[in-house]
Amino acid sequence: MKIVVDGFGGDNAPLCVLQGSEMAVKEYGVEIIITGDEEIIKKTAKENNISLDGIEIVHTTDVIEVCEDPTTILKEHNNSSMAAALKLLAEKKADAFVGAGSTGALVVGASLIVRRMKGIKRVALGTVIPAKGGCYMLMDSGANVECRPEMFKQFALMGSIYMENIIGVKNPRVALVNIGAEETKGSQLQIDSYKLLKESDEVNFIGNIEARDVPLGEADVVVADGFTGNVMLKLTEGLAKYLMGELKGVFTSGLKSKLAAAMVMKNIKGMKDSLDYKEYGGAPLLGSSMPVIKAHGSSDGYAFKNAIRQAKEFVETDVNAKILNALLKQKENKSE
Amino acid sequence: MKIVVDGFGGDNAPLCVLQGSEMAVKEYGVEIIITGDEEIIKKTAKENNISLDGIEIVHTTDVIEVCEDPTTILKEHNNSSMAAALKLLAEKKADAFVGAGSTGALVVGASLIVRRMKGIKRVALGTVIPAKGGCYMLMDSGANVECRPEMFKQFALMGSIYMENIIGVKNPRVALVNIGAEETKGSQLQIDSYKLLKESDEVNFIGNIEARDVPLGEADVVVADGFTGNVMLKLTEGLAKYLMGELKGVFTSGLKSKLAAAMVMKNIKGMKDSLDYKEYGGAPLLGSSMPVIKAHGSSDGYAFKNAIRQAKEFVETDVNAKILNALLKQKENKSE
Numbered sequence: 317m318k319i320v321v322d323g324f325g326g327d328n329a330p331l332c333v334l335q336g337s338e339m340a341v342k343e344y345g346v347e348i349i350i351t352g353d354e355e356i357i358k359k360t361a362k363e364n365n366i367s368l369d370g371i372e373i374v375h376t377t378d379v380i381e382v383c384e385d386p387t388t389i390l391k392e393h394n395n396s397s398m399a400a401a402l403k404l405l406a407e408k409k410a411d412a413f414v415g416a417g418s419t420g421a422l423v424v425g426a427s428l429i430v431r432r433m434k435g436i437k438r439v440a441l442g443t444v445i446p447a448k449g450g451c452y453m454l455m456d457s458g459a460n461v462e463c464r465p466e467m468f469k470q471f472a473l474m475g476s477i478y479m480e481n482i483i484g485v486k487n488p489r490v491a492l493v494n495i496g497a498e499e500t501k502g503s504q505l506q507i508d509s510y511k512l513l514k515e516s517d518e519v520n521f522i523g524n525i526e527a528r529d530v531p532l533g534e535a536d537v538v539v540a541d542g543f544t545g546n547v548m549l550k551l552t553e554g555l556a557k558y559l560m561g562e563l564k565g566v567f568t569s570g571l572k573s574k575l576a577a578a579m580v581m582k583n584i585k586g587m588k589d590s591l592d593y594k595e596y597g598g599a600p601l602l603g604s605s606m607p608v609i610k611a612h613g614s615s616d617g618y619a620f621k622n623a624i625r626q627a628k629e630f631v632e633t634d635v636n637a638k639i640l641n642a643l644l645k646q647k648e649n650k651s652e
Numbered sequence: 653m654k655i656v657v658d659g660f661g662g663d664n665a666p667l668c669v670l671q672g673s674e675m676a677v678k679e680y681g682v683e684i685i686i687t688g689d690e691e692i693i694k695k696t697a698k699e700n701n702i703s704l705d706g707i708e709i710v711h712t713t714d715v716i717e718v719c720e721d722p723t724t725i726l727k728e729h730n731n732s733s734m735a736a737a738l739k740l741l742a743e744k745k746a747d748a749f750v751g752a753g754s755t756g757a758l759v760v761g762a763s764l765i766v767r768r769m770k771g772i773k774r775v776a777l778g779t780v781i782p783a784k785g786g787c788y789m790l791m792d793s794g795a796n797v798e799c800r801p802e803m804f805k806q807f808a809l810m811g812s813i814y815m816e817n818i819i820g821v822k823n824p825r826v827a828l829v830n831i832g833a834e835e836t837k838g839s840q841l842q843i844d845s846y847k848l849l850k851e852s853d854e855v856n857f858i859g860n861i862e863a864r865d866v867p868l869g870e871a872d873v874v875v876a877d878g879f880t881g882n883v884m885l886k887l888t889e890g891l892a893k894y895l896m897g898e899l900k901g902v903f904t905s906g907l908k909s910k911l912a913a914a915m916v917m918k919n920i921k922g923m924k925d926s927l928d929y930k931e932y933g934g935a936p937l938l939g940s941s942m943p944v945i946k947a948h949g950s951s952d953g954y955a956f957k958n959a960i961r962q963a964k965e966f967v968e969t970d971v972n973a974k975i976l977n978a979l980l981k982q983k984e985n986k987s988e
């Protein structure tokens with residue numbers, strides 16, 4: 317299997333991309349294509365003692381930055397490391413893409429360079445987030461600021477297929493983020509989406525979910541517009557950081573506390589790890605016709621490796637074919 | 653000073669209302685009017701050994717439930733304990749209102765029974781939430797599902813005056829919740845609101861804030877529509893609960909952990925308290941012509957007492973007069 321990676325996406329590129337790629341080649345036996353400035357890539361690999369075995373470099377000097385207009389990936393930056401990698405995917409020279417660069421540019425690129433699946437209205441970012449007793453997929457967590465009910469229905473379907481096949485959750489519970497349990501709550505978007513999801517027999521819709529119940533593991537696929545979803549994703553990140561910081565304060569105030577810290581260090585570490593998005597690797601851009609995985613912007617080598625593992629599993633379980641099948645079935649049901 | 657309280661609002665009413673009222677009479681020297689079924693109130697007080705000194709009962713048997721249509725407070729439930737209390741406030745028979753009942757009904761009641769301040773487009777729920785190094789006000793945290801930029805401008809102004817006068821934050825930093833720092837981010841609502849807030853010289857607008865930075869204390873007044881704000885409020889609550897639960901797990905797995913727990917118990921308790929909304933009492937419905945404080949639905953007696961303290965401070969610092977003044981100044985500046 318061949319995975320193409322954006323060599324210059326993310327805060328720690330190209331180092332973390334190279335580290336993750338090296339580990340992935342060794343651990344998963346995949347082949348890697350990395351895009352970006354060949355000289356810098358080779359220099360970084362050499363300086364950090366990273367083997368380039370199984371890693372092919374496709375040279376390009378341009379990079380699209382996070383602060384830039386995402387649509388420039390189609391124009392000024394159509395030869396950036398991200399665009400070049402997506403083109404290789406579109407041409408089927410690789411089986412999947414992994415990158416930690418600009419989410420906006422990746423959404424545009426996955427939609428218009430790789431292209432959406434037939435019948436899919438919008439690609440959506442499905443981030444898998446730790447919760448009580450497991451994890452849930454937040455769908456959409458940032459690709460589409462404005463949404464329509466039909467898009468929510470597709471998010472629910474794609475998220476369910478992903479959670480079932482990649483994470484192994486049987487008959488995933490789908491819930492709609494809202495400010496109350498009653499079906500009359502929220503704005504028109506929520507009210508109309510509730511109806512549409514309730515009528516849909518392709519997903520296991522359990523109704524509205526209040527944000528309070530999301531981290532408590534009350535649903536497996538949590539459906540929201542990309543604005544709300546992105547706020548939820550980032551608030552989760554910020555709160556975990558804040559609370560772990562407060563906890564650190566508890567354990568460093570005085571000798572007795574430090575002693576106690578030493579005694580539970582292993583457990584605290586385990587707790588921290590269980591909250592860590594890095595274990596899940598990255599977020600798939602579901603709806604793209606080929607597997608596209610968005611790794612976190614601040615990924616280190618380990619997180620990037622996990623994102624590659626995720627891409628591999630995505631290809632192996634053939635999630636996209638399953639989504640296409642489900643869409644086809646929907647169409648048949650409609651025309652009956 | 654006289655505070656009217658809804659005797660039958662909240663999960664633990666009327667007990668917690670009575671407990672909070674008794675404490676408030678003793679600690680703050682306020683007088684309390686409590687609305688609701690006189691017989692039940694007297695019986696509950698007697699059974700729980702609560703003194704009714706300084707507490708006047710205004711009898712009414714109806715209650716508006718959380719699940720009911722909020723607008724019924726004006727019709728079917730216009731003699732409910734909440735409506736009766738708000739009417740006493742509107743007639744100036746009390747200086748402020750505190751209640752833990754339905755937020756929706758309270759928003760309708762504060763807007764149409766008590767009435768909005770002149771010039772205020774909508775009342776908004778300003779919840780004060782703990783954050784790194786202090787706290788912030790989330791404005792609006794649930795009163796208005798759909799908002800316009802001019803409303804955001806008023807939320808920013810009212811929130812700033814509250815934070816400065818009640819919480820004691822000098823020149824509060826106001827930020828707009830968005831999915832990126834750049835002023836072109838978000839939907840049209842965010843883009844237009846950014847412009848309006850940037851032009852406003854009455855508030856200290858520091859730009860967009862990503863949800864990640866909110867718990868890290870990067871702003872003092874966090875402006876959002878009531879849908880997004882409510883999701884943020886409830887997610888904060890749920891995540892704190894989830895993480896404290898995980899922490900409990902760390903400290904109860906094995907003898908060594910339990911020993912360590914005993915050693916840091918006091919600090920952990922301090923951390924838990926610092927995260928506790930109960931310390932802040934309740935959320936003011938800013939923009940109402942008389943002080944209206946929404947106590948948390950699951951308030952206990954202590955939280956209810958703190959909400960009464962907050963109402964007292966609201967009256968004493970004359971936040972409403974300061975808001976009116978600021979609105980007047982705005983109007984003058986416009987007409988110049």
